[in-house]
Amino acid sequence: MAKHYEELAGASGRASEFRHRRFESAELFQGEPPRMFFDDESYDLKNISSSGAAGSAPPADEAVREVNRIGVLRLVQRGEEIFRAAARRARSELRSGRNVAGFALERTRFDLADLQRRNALAVAAAPLDLPAHDLVSPEYKAFCADVAAFVGAHGMRIERLFGSAESGYSPAEREAVFRSLMKTVEPAWRELLLQGNRLALAVRDDKARLKAMKQYTEAAVTPCLVGGATWRRCYVKPMGYPGDYQIMNYMYDQRPEGATLRENFLHGLGLIAGRPIDTRMRTLARIVAEHFAAKPAAGERRVASIGAGPARELEHILAAFDPAAGLVATLVDQEIDALEYAANRSRPLIESGRLTIEARHTSFKSMFDPGGIRGLAGQDVIYSLGLVDYFSPLLATRFVGRAYELVRPGGKVIIGNASDSPLGTYWAMEQVLDWTLYFRNIEEMRALARETPDARVSICPDPLDSIYFLVLEKPA
DSSP: OOOOOGOOOOOOOGSSSSOOOOHHHHHHHTOOOOOOEEEEEEEEEEEEESSSSEESSSOOOOOOOOTTEEHHHEETTTEEEEEEEEEEEEEEEEEEEEEEEEESSSSOOOOHHHHHHHHHHHHHHHHOOOOOOSOOOHHHHHHHHHHHHHHHHHHHHOOOOOOOOOOOOOOOHHHHHHHHHHHHHHHHHHHHHHHHHHHHTTTTOOHHHHHHHHHHHHHHHHHHHHHHHHHHHHHHHHTTSOOOHHHHHHHHHOOOSSSHHHHHHHHHHHHHHHHHHHHHHHHHHHHHHHHHHTTTTTOEEEEEETTTTTHHHHHHHHHHHHOOOOOEEOOOOOHHHHHHHHHHHHHHHHHTEEEEEEEEOGGGGGGTTTTTTTGGEEEEEEEESSGOOOOOOHHHHHHHHHOOOHHEEEEEEEEEEEETTTSHIIIIIISSOEEEEEEEEBHHHHHHHTTTOOOOOOOOTTTTTTTEEEEEOOOO
16 A cells, blocks of 8 residues: 555654754745854854754864864855854764754854745845856857747737637637647747757857856746746755656656746746656656566565656556556655655555555665665665766766665666756756756766676667657676
C-alpha cells in the first residue's frame, strides 16, 4: 500500500527533538540574502529560523571560534542594517575548508516575515544592477525586441478580440480558445526559442558575455512572460528551486492556467517551451517498459525513482506492461507534497493490486551515504529525471556509481539530463528563467559512467533531442 502523509517515516534520535523550522537563506530572501555579522566577524548567511541563524566564513583562529560567547548579531543588506540583537555562538566547526558557525538569539526571535520585507526594501532601494550593454551584441538585442514584440502583439490582440466577452465563456469554451491559440502560435514561437538557443549557445564559453546576456534577457524578455503561470513559478521559485512537482504537472497536463485568456496564452507559451519535460517522462517510461518486456509477468518488478516528483511515469510504465504484471516503486523526494500527490494519483493502480509505492521523504544527499539508502538495494531499475542536471561532473559521477551499486545484476540505471543541443531548452531555462543546469552533450553523459567500467553503456535521446538518457546495464 502507498504511504500517506501520516505514514511517512518521521525523524528519530536527536533529530526528533523540536527545532524551529530552518529556511535556506537563498530561498527565504529570493536569492538576495543579507550578510551576517557577529561583532566584527562577517559570515555568508546560510540558513535561518525564528530562533537563530547559521553562516560560513573563511577559517579563523580558535579565539574567533569560541563557543558560547555572547555578542551582537547583525544582518546587513546593501549597507543597511535590517536586524540587531544579542546572540550566543552555539556551535563552530571547520567544514570543507570553511568555518561554519551557528548562533542562537538570546532574548528575542527573528520575525521572518518582517525580515523578508526589510531585506526586500533594502534591495529595491539600491541602484539597479543593469547589464553591461557593451557585452550584449546588437543581434541579441534585436532578437529580444522581436520576442517582446511577438508576445506583446499577440497579448494585445487577444485582449482586443476576447477581453469584453471572455468573462461569459464556459470552461470548455475557454479551453477551446486556448487550444486554438496555441496551435496558431506554436510554429513561430518554437522558431524564436530555437533562435534564442543558437545565440546563447554561441557564447556559452564566454562567461562575461553570457552573464551580460542573461541580465539583459531578464530585463527585456522575462517581464513579458511572467504573467503566465509556468514562467512565474519557474522564475519566482516558491519552493526555492524552479523544477518543483507542480511545474512538472503543468507540463504533463497541458491545460490553461490563469484568470484571463491573455494569462492562459502566456502560460501556453511556457508549455511549448517546456514540452521536453513531457517527452522526457514518456521516453523514460518506454525505456523502463522495454527493460521488463522479456521478463515473466508474474515475477517481481522493482524500480526506484530518485527525485521522484509527481511520478506520472508510473502510469505509462504499467500501461505498457502485461495486465497481469505489477510493479513495486520506491519514490525518493525531499518534497513531502510531491510524494503525497504521487500516492494519491496512483490510488486506482494501488487498489487494483498492480502497484505498490514505498515513499521515502529524505534529502537527496542521502544518496551518497551508504547507510542512508541501504533499503534501495536490489532494484531492477533505478532512474532519475531532472536531478543530475544540477550536479557537478564529480558529484554526478558519484551519484551514478552509487545507483549502479544498488541495482541487481541484469538491472539498469537510467539518468535523464538536459542536453546542450540547439533543439533543447537552453535559452528559455538559463536566460529567461534563471534556471541553471549542467546542459550536457553525449560525451559528457558517457563520462558520468566512468566509475562503472563493467556496465554496458548507451545514450538515448528523447524525440526532441532535448534530453539525453544515460543507460547503464549491469551484467547478469
